[in-house]
Amino acid sequence: MENRRRFIGHAVSLALSLVGGATLIGCGGNGGGSKTGTLADSTANPDKDALARFGGNCDDFSKLKEKDYEVRKNLGYQKSSPTEETQCQHCNLWLPPREKESCGGCTLFTGPIEPQGTCTYWAPRQS
Known part of the structure; x- marks a missing residue:
């Protein structure tokens, strides 16, 4: 029972993090109009993202x-x-x-x- 609660808590936390990240991307990420260093860059160049990890x-x-x-x-x-x-x-x-x-x-x-x-x-x- 405790493992299920912890799993659900982590799943909700991850989902909220992903939604927050998607919101930043939709808003331009860094406010300067440039998308350098955002998730938008990594989706345009997935190899670069994998290397950055x-x-x-x-x-x-x-x-x-x-x-x-x-x-x-x-x-x-x-x-x-x-x-x-x-x-x-x-x-x-x-x-x-x-x-x-x-x-x-x-x-x-x-x-x-x-x-x-x-x-x-x-x-x-x-x-």
Whole structure:
């Protein structure tokens, strides 16, 4: 029962975040008429968005902004999963590390993601 409540709470939180982001895009994002750095850019160039989600090496948080940390926290990201089955590297949302990098990324948030990490939105890989 408690897991269901927590899941519903996270789902509502994510939905509200997505609606808020869509509202910003519809309003021009940054108020200056330019859409640089908004979700509109990432939908126009999805490869650029996927690359931006990587932080490179596990301890490199230089590209993260305060908002990025908040998203990671809200999605329940942890550097270490309690079970091997729910590790990020086994998740459908996992972006494997690029060449010469130690950490991968995630389609949900920005920055380095430990292969052994986890979050509340972990989803089994589709085969």
